[in-house]
Amino acid sequence: MVKRTIDNFDIGQICDCGQCFRMMQKDKNTYSVIASGRYLEVEQKGKEISFSCEEAEFDEFWRDYFDIDRDYAAYMESVNPKDGYLVNAIQFGSGIRILHQDLWEMTVSFLISQQNNIVRIRRCIGNICERYGEVKENFRKERYYAFPRPEILAGLAEDELKECNLGYRSKYVVRTARSVAEGEIDLEAVRDMGYKEAKAELLGLYGVGEKVADCICLFGLHHLEAFPMDTHILQAMEKHYRRGFPRRRYKGFEGVMQQYVFYWELRGEKRQD
């Protein structure tokens, strides 16, 4: 068990902001997450966070995963005080972190996310893991499933993932898995690329467009300058940023700001304006 006091960290918001589809609320203050074949439970009371792992595993993996050492307060303080909308969005989502998630898993997850809702995305991914992922056992002796490697999904028929409720997205995932398994795209190499180069490479995958590529860059590669333009963000742009979002002001961490806006549009009180 690892205990830490962390500012600007809210596991509930992190779970609920639509970047991780394998984090679930277990109990009032407890959440579970499966990442890179590992299982973890997180309990939060105020600023006190408990992680159900040993110090060594925390240092080696989860600390980076949760972006613990990054100074989100600095991002929040950089907001233009005259921008009431953004000030409010940041206050609402002040515990959000951009997780360091697995590149391959994010690629598949955001292929599935297109024209889809978050509840169903979770289910689709759960189905894929249960059917094709490696079975593991957590510290409670409960079974859980890792995310399947590309080679497994590459061997499927193009519409076989329709059985996992993917619909027309099935062939996007299978073809992309083949591209990865056959070495047509080298994800290890993409990991070492800068934002623009990585995005261009990802755009070559079947089913990956502008928006999905940016999500993969932000959540799978931690390129914080990626700014995914989805329907929620477009709505916010039309309502509040008719002259465009002030990306220059937040250069280098636009993606963090995007998450605050996204989360507000997704979960904030809907106002009539």
Next chain:
DNA sequence: CGCCAGGGGAGCT
């Protein structure tokens, strides 16, 4: 180049 239909099926109102 721009436009837009079509593509699962479930959540949300």
Next chain:
DNA sequence: AGCTCCCCTGGC
């Protein structure tokens, strides 16, 4: 009972 959904591909 419709409308929407963290869209992209392909045909025109």
